[in-house]
Amino acid sequence: MNKKPLILVVNDDGITAPGIRTLIAVMNQIGDVVVVAPDSPQSGMGHAVTINETLYCNKVKIDDGPQQEYKSTGTPADCVKLAVSEILDRKPDLCVSGINHGSNSSINVIYSGTMSAAVEAGVEGIPAIGFSLLDYSWNANFEPLKKYIKKIALNVLENSLPDGVVLNVNFPNNATFEGVKVCRQARANWVEEFDRRTNPQGRVYYWLTGKFVNMDKGEDTDEWALANNYISIVPVQFDLTAHYFIPKLNNWDL
Template identity: 75%
Template structure:
């Protein structure tokens, strides 16, 4: 009897027609049966937002007629897409959820803002092994070809071995040709941050408005971080947990007079 193919849920935050997700779909089609549920428009920076004060629409689409996967375009956030897929669209729980491939970095502190990673985290909370993929290139002409080998390898390893409970993977690719990528490194998240500014302007009607700007500051000199790996030609692989408890702080808080 032929072995049953794994069911793979594919989503993202750049929208269902983005080049990154189309690359991810092609690779996943080599591994299993694919269902795509992705936003109908860009949802970058949405984090773990969900739609609660508006209606949600989820329509069957076919972006490329020659591809076998089922595809659904959702009016909501990346997390909405995962919730709808698992609760309404799929007949069984997926064996794997992959999110991305994002246009731009989701390394270090960026993970908490990322819709790409929040979709993976949502899948993880539902007991589904999940990986978020990002490429350090914001261009719509970004070259995703060098990522394919590593995407496939990680997805296959995840399907074969699973992930530790409460964990998903945050994977970032350097903007390099295939020949320049040195391999993959298991890393920790760098202790870095954004120093933010708001560019204040006035519209033609005299109303003030703001554009968020900022500079990424990495003061972490460790050679075991995602930022170090990416700067030195490696694919960074960071295990991310969604239990936000600061366990190290419990002992300190117990000294308070409460």
């Protein structure tokens, strides 16, 4: 590549999160970096977009790197839209989202703000990757991830991605890894266990909690890879059509 690639960095934990600071540091080694990220945590926002409220977006300086940074009051998907439509003067060569503090493997992909930003970029025709670490703590150790993130990003810049596909990369919670494994999304879900409480006025309210249940015994899944200390990469598409079921549906009496 002759000129430096333009890289958009987004996340869902908020612009000051250690995960995104690590991602910015790695991307600064590869290209010209513009950050557009939420001003507060947006975990669990799925692919929400803001249509009934106004959005603010302001230039900020968080640390000393060469990157340009903007914080927004919107969701991760809003940040990508703002970047493409209002901030950048050309389409970025790559969009990276994360590094998320916590897993976005298997079914978590559909609840994930981190992955919604990557998917939004993909919808807009930008090669995109979401990165997540299976450690929810704010002080997680992101150092061992850096060389892998750089390599995966360079691969995407070199090979590009087909239209309609983005990458979902998850790192096990360890200082060393067995390697990288290309996987499919495991069939798993959350079994909810609402924490039912009563407020000081006597009114019942709930906190959403839950237990993750993996019913998929396949050894080609992201859950298997992560449990066996591999970095998982799942190619994710946003054509949600269950193509295989179309012929069967055509036999229904509709």
